[in-house]
Amino acid sequence: MRLVPRxxxxxxxxxxxxxxxxxxxxxxxxxxxxxxxxxxxxxxxxELHKLTQGEGVTVAVVDTGVDARHPDLKNNVLAGxxxxxxxSKGQQDxxxxxxTMASLIAGHGHGPGGREGVLGVAPKAKILPVTVQGAEGVxxxxxxxxxxxxxxxxxxxxxxxxxxxxxxxxADIDRAVKRAYDNDVIVVAAVGNKQDAIIGNPARHPGxxxxxxTDREGRPSRIAALPAEETDIAAPGDDLFAALxxxxxTMSTGSSGATALVSGAVALVKSKYPDLSSFDxxxxxxxxxxxxxxxxxxxxxxxxxxxxxxxxxxEPDGRASRGQVSQEPEVDPTLARARAVNSGGSSKALETVLxxxxxxxxxxxxxxxxxxxxxxxRRPTAAPSGDVFSAVGAPTTADTPYPPVAGAQxxxxxxxxxxxxxxxxxxxGDAGRR
Numbered sequence: 070m071r072l073v074p075r076x077x078x079x080x081x082x083x084x085x086x087x088x089x090x091x092x093x094x095x096x097x098x099x100x101x102x103x104x105x106x107x108x109x110x111x112x113x114x115x116e117l118h119k120l121t122q123g124e125g126v127t128v129a130v131v132d133t134g135v136d137a138r139h140p141d142l143k144n145n146v147l148a149g150x151x152x153x154x155x156x157s158k159g160q161q162d163x164x165x166x167x168x169t170m171a172s173l174i175a176g177h178g179h180g181p182g183g184r185e186g187v188l189g190v191a192p193k194a195k196i197l198p199v200t201v202q203g204a205e206g207v208x209x210x211x212x213x214x215x216x217x218x219x220x221x222x223x224x225x226x227x228x229x230x231x232x233x234x235x236x237x238x239x240a241d242i243d244r245a246v247k248r249a250y251d252n253d254v255i256v257v258a259a260v261g262n263k264q265d266a267i268i269g270n271p272a273r274h275p276g277x278x279x280x281x282x283t284d285r286e287g288r289p290s291r292i293a294a295l296p297a298e299e300t301d302i303a304a305p306g307d308d309l310f311a312a313l314x315x316x317x318x319t320m321s322t323g324s325s326g327a328t329a330l331v332s333g334a335v336a337l338v339k340s341k342y343p344d345l346s347s348f349d350x351x352x353x354x355x356x357x358x359x360x361x362x363x364x365x366x367x368x369x370x371x372x373x374x375x376x377x378x379x380x381x382x383x384e385p386d387g388r389a390s391r392g393q394v395s396q397e398p399e400v401d402p403t404l405a406r407a408r409a410v411n412s413g414g415s416s417k418a419l420e421t422v423l424x425x426x427x428x429x430x431x432x433x434x435x436x437x438x439x440x441x442x443x444x445x446x447r448r449p450t451a452a453p454s455g456d457v458f459s460a461v462g463a464p465t466t467a468d469t470p471y472p473p474v475a476g477a478q479x480x481x482x483x484x485x486x487x488x489x490x491x492x493x494x495x496x497x498g499d500a501g502r503r
Contacts, residue, residue, distance in 0.1 A: 103178070105320065106310040107285055108330060109188055112377045120381055123191025123336040125343070128174050129222035129230045131215060132167030134159050135198035136314035140179040141172055141186040142196065149198035150221055152214055159198030162314045163205045169321050170233050171196045172312035173329035174336065187312045190333025190377075191340070197227050212239040212270075219245035219271070223254050228339050231332035232258045232277075233325035235269025242270045250276035250347045257332040259324040261295040268297040276347070278335070278354065281371065282306020282327035287361065289369045293324045300371035302358055304330045334377050341381055356385030 109115065127147070137146035137160035149159030162168045175194045176187035183192070199218040202210050215236060222230050223245075230249060235258070236242055246256050258272040260281045272279040281300045282293025284307045289296070293306030306327035313319050331354075338353060339345065345353065357380040358373030365388065366372050372389050 102318075103185060103188070103310065105308070106188065108173075108305045108309055111285075111305055112190065112330070112334070112375070114188060114190065114377075117337070117377055117381060118192070121337050121340045123175065123194030123333070123340045126191065126194045126228045126336040126340045127197050127226055128191070128194050128332055128336050129197040129199050129218075129225075129227035130167055130171050130174070131199045131201055131218040131222065131230060131232045132170055132234070133164050133202045134162040134167045134200040135171040135196055136160070136162045136168045136312075137198075138316075139168060139172070139312050139314065140316055141176040141312050142168070143179075145175050145177060145192075145194070146171065146196045146198060149200070150218075150225075151200035152217060152221075153200070153203050157200065159200045161200075163200065163202050165313045165319075166233070166325070167198060167200070168314050169311040169319065170231060170325060170329040171198070173309060173321075173326055174231060174333040176312060187310060187318070190330055191336035194333070194336040194340070197222060197225065210234065212236040213241055215239075215271075216241035216245040219249055219256060223249050223252055227254055229332050229335045230254060230256045231329055232256055232271050233323075233328045235259055235261050235265070235272055237269055238273075239270055243274055246271045246274040246276045253345075253347050253350075255335055255347060255350055257328055257335060259328040260297050260300050262324050263290075263292055263295060265295050268295060268299050272297075273299050278302065278331065278351065279371065280304060280324060280328040280331045281369070282322075282324045283370075283374060287374055289362075290322070290324075290327075292322050293327055294369065295324065296368040298368055300368060301355060302331060302372060302375055303327070303361065303370040304334070304375040331375060334375055334380060337377070338380055352385045352390060353380060355389045356387060357383050360388075 103109075129149070134151065134157065135142065135146050135149075137143070146160055151157040151159050151161075172187040172189055174189050175191050175196050176189035177183050177192035178186040178188050180186065199222050201214040201218040203214075215232065215234070216239065219230055219232070219242070249256050256271050256274075256277040258270075258274075258277040258279055260268050260272050260279050262282075268279070271277040279297070279299050279301045281295065281297075281303050282290040283303050283305055284290045285305075289303070290306045294303075304327040306324055307322050309321045309326040309330075311319055311321045311326065335350065335354065338350065342350075342353070355372040357376055358371075359376045359379075360373040361370040376383075
């Protein structure tokens with residue numbers, strides 16, 4: 070189902086409700102060359118592009134903008150949106166991160182036969198740029214801008230949404246990811262890098278495909294990987310040959326790049342299997358991976374390393390959707406998380422909340438009856454209005470079985486609950502060697 074397009078969102082950004090963004094150096098990497106693009110062989114792109122190159126699929130890049138003039142992206146970048154400048158349509162990059170991600174997703178190279186420059190995973194997919202960073206040189210991104218960018222992308226025809234960044238807990242982002250999932254649009258999000266303290270949103274949301282990075286040997290990257298139970302899938306994240314604005318290139322390291330490669334892979338799968346629902350796409354992406362690390366799902370690889378050939382030509386093997394018999398505590402399968410999103414919530418969580426509600430109600434009735442009996446013994450008249458309620462105790466946050474609403478809107482100038490968000494990049498700004 071596609072929603073009716075609506076006017077671009079406007080976002081009010083407060084100084085303290087921010088998402089820390091990377092500061093990418095602007096130096097060119099003249100030594101970088103297509104021969105350095107090891108991900109091409111690792112993902113078997115040359116062969117698999119004979120099956121599909123992402124035709125008919127649109128990938129939104131919620132980031133810092135995309136340089137539409139780069140020779141490796143020419144004619145692949147649609148008119149998108151800049152939440153802060155209606156004139157650019159997202160086709161100008163404020164600090165180069167968005168261009169780097171877009172090139173890994175849909176770079177088509179240049180020169181004779183496109184054999185020079187960056188070859189992305191889905192070179193015939195279209196990029197829908199969604200700029201969520203404010204003024205150039207200001208390295209902050211508001212969480213509400215990320216949420217607005219995701220919503221805008223869903224409303225304007227995106228099939229896949231790449232979010233190579235992470236925020237702290239934010240209800241607005243959660244709702245945006247849920248809305249995308251309900252409309253069969255998958256948000257592909259970075260888990261984070263080694264130095265990050267905690268996995269952020271959107272990757273924490275069960276409706277997002279959470280990506281971590283590996284090195285050239287397929288091991289968890291020393292930089293681009295953050296062990297986390299929420300991890301769904303691993304992909305190359307180290308030393309990725311990618312584009313920079315103004316026709317330049319770089320070698321990028323970080324979970325951001327791994328996320329872009331997975332977004333490209335999802336684009337190829339969507340192109341080959343256009344009628345997949347969100348759940349079925351999750352199933353195909355996760356149950357065609359190469360299991361790595363501990364058998365089954367683990368914190369380093371999720372369900373395994375991306376196997377693009379199997380994702381395009383094989384069949385899901387069912388491991389993420391069937392129960393696992395083990396003496397060790399079982400990690401809830403990602404597909405169970407996806408089902409929870411599709412049905413509007415987790416049945417286990419609902420059962421727990423209802424059970425707590427019943428316990429609280431029963432205890433309240435017992436206390437009420439006891440107090441009434443005691444008062445009747447002391448005096449024959451009825452208790453004054455409100456005595457029973459006050460004796461039981463007025464409802465408080467601690468008494469209610471339902472959790473308080475998370476991510477409520479803060480007053481202007483007050484940061485949201487959960488602390489400052491972080492950007493999923495490496496210590497050098499997600500573009501290690503240039």
